[in-house]
Amino acid sequence: xxxxxxxxxxxxxxxxxxxxxxxxxxxxxxxxxxxxxxxxxxxxxxxxxxxxxxxxxxxxxxxxxxxxxxxxxxxxxxxxxxxxxxxxxxxxxxxxxxxxxxxxxxxxxxxxxxxxxxxxxxxxxxxxxxxxxxxxxxxxxxxxxxxxxxxxxxxxxxxxxxxxxxxxxxxxxxxxxxxxxxxxxxxxxxxxxxxxxxxxxxxxxxxxxxxxxxxxxxxxxxxxxxxxxxxxxxxxxxxxxxxxxxxxxxxxxxxxxxxxxxxxxxxxxxxxxxxxxxxxxxxxxxxxxxxxxxxxxxxxxxxxxxxxxxxxxxxxxxxxxxxxxxxxxxxxxxxxxxxxxxxxxxxxxxxxxx
Numbered sequence: 208x209x210x211x212x213x214x215x216x217x218x219x220x221x222x223x224x225x226x227x228x229x230x231x232x233x234x235x236x237x238x239x240x241x242x243x244x245x246x247x248x249x250x251x252x253x254x255x256x257x258x259x260x261x262x263x264x265x266x267x268x269x270x271x272x273x274x275x276x277x278x279x280x281x282x283x284x285x286x287x288x289x290x291x292x293x294x295x296x297x298x299x300x301x302x303x304x305x306x307x308x309x310x311x312x313x314x315x316x317x318x319x320x321x322x323x324x325x326x327x328x329x330x331x332x333x334x335x336x337x338x339x340x341x342x343x344x345x346x347x348x349x350x351x352x353x354x355x356x357x358x359x360x361x362x363x364x365x366x367x368x369x370x371x372x373x374x375x376x377x378x379x380x381x382x383x384x385x386x387x388x389x390x391x392x393x394x395x396x397x398x399x400x401x402x403x404x405x406x407x408x409x410x411x412x413x414x415x416x417x418x419x420x421x422x423x424x425x426x427x428x429x430x431x432x433x434x435x436x437x438x439x440x441x442x443x444x445x446x447x448x449x450x451x452x453x454x455x456x457x458x459x460x461x462x463x464x465x466x467x468x469x470x471x472x473x474x475x476x477x478x479x480x481x482x483x484x485x486x487x488x489x490x491x492x493x494x495x496x497x498x499x500x501x502x503x504x505x506x507x508x509x510x511x512x513x514x515x516x517x518x519x520x521x522x523x524x525x526x527x528x529x530x531x532x533x534x535x536x537x538x539x540x541x542x543x544x545x546x547x548x549x550x551x552x553x554x555x556x557x558x559x560x561x
Contacts, residue, residue, distance in 0.1 A: 215293030246414035305377035312381035342373035354483035393469030406475030410450030449530035475516025
């Protein structure tokens with residue numbers, strides 16, 4: 208039995224991995240700031256079905272505060288594994304309020320690592336960075352039917368040093384800071400920290416918003432008849448990874464964390480699960496048998512027309528995406544239909560802010 212701390216544990220990845228760990232018989236501490244409002248409460252209620260207080264503790268607080276992190280680490284008299292998923296993860300919000308990014312993503316990461324250094328230096332840590340740590344804004348693209356692609360079918364950035372890191376917006380800068388603090392603490396203090404560079408992640412319990420969690424938001428909006436605003440032409444492409452595959456990848460990375468301290472692993476659906484916004488909407492529309500209400504606006508500053516993860520390194524560790532984008536979207540639609548009443552209470556009349 209492991210003692211697992213999950214920061215941001217009431218979001219998509221955190222709540223699903225918490226359930227995954229509880230089903231394996233582990234003790235789980237969820238630390239979350241409830242910044243997403245009622246959707247966090249819904250995920251908390253859902254999560255409590257899978258764990259009694261003997262196995263599940265939920266701490267409400269800000270990961271940037273040392274006393275909050277210290278309290279979370281004491282819930283089960285120690286911690287063996289940590290998933291650091293807490294973050295302000297909207298590029299739009301980062302451009303409007305960069306101080307929020309700095310507090311959550313930089314100070315929060317530093318605070319967590321420093322508390323662990325003192326009380327649980329042997330705990331294995333997965334730091335969730337972002338594909339925004341790689342600057343691919345200048346890579347040439349071409350239009351291929353209903354999607355963009357990199358010219359010459361170029362592969363995405365690899366994890367090999369020197370890293371292709373740069374930032375054109377505060378969100379990316381804050382995640383790069385966390386990446387290098389993680390590498391620093393791994394090198395200087397010998398802490399088993401692995402940096403995960405994820406692409407798009409999705410699945411049930413994703414209460415997406417117009418500014419973040421786009422595939423969850425698209426599915427909910429189509430089902431509820433809410434308007435969807437697309438920045439640009441909708442042909443921009445992302446590779447998407449189902450949360451079930453995320454959980455399996457986390458398990459595998461924890462197994463090798465002692466060997467690969469301070470190293471990066473790209474995590475995504477890869478080329479087979481790459482999809483454009485328009486293609487995703489078509490899949491959702493076909494499954495729900497509802498025509499989406501789409502509006503178009505200007506491109507988002509510094510938006511990538513293409514990002515597809517290079518997952519070759521992780522594939523070498525006997526992991527691969529099992530859930531196809533088609534099957535995953537079908538499951539998302541089923542979840543949204545099952546939870547339609549609850550979702551209407553969250554979204555209708557609130558412009559997509561759950």
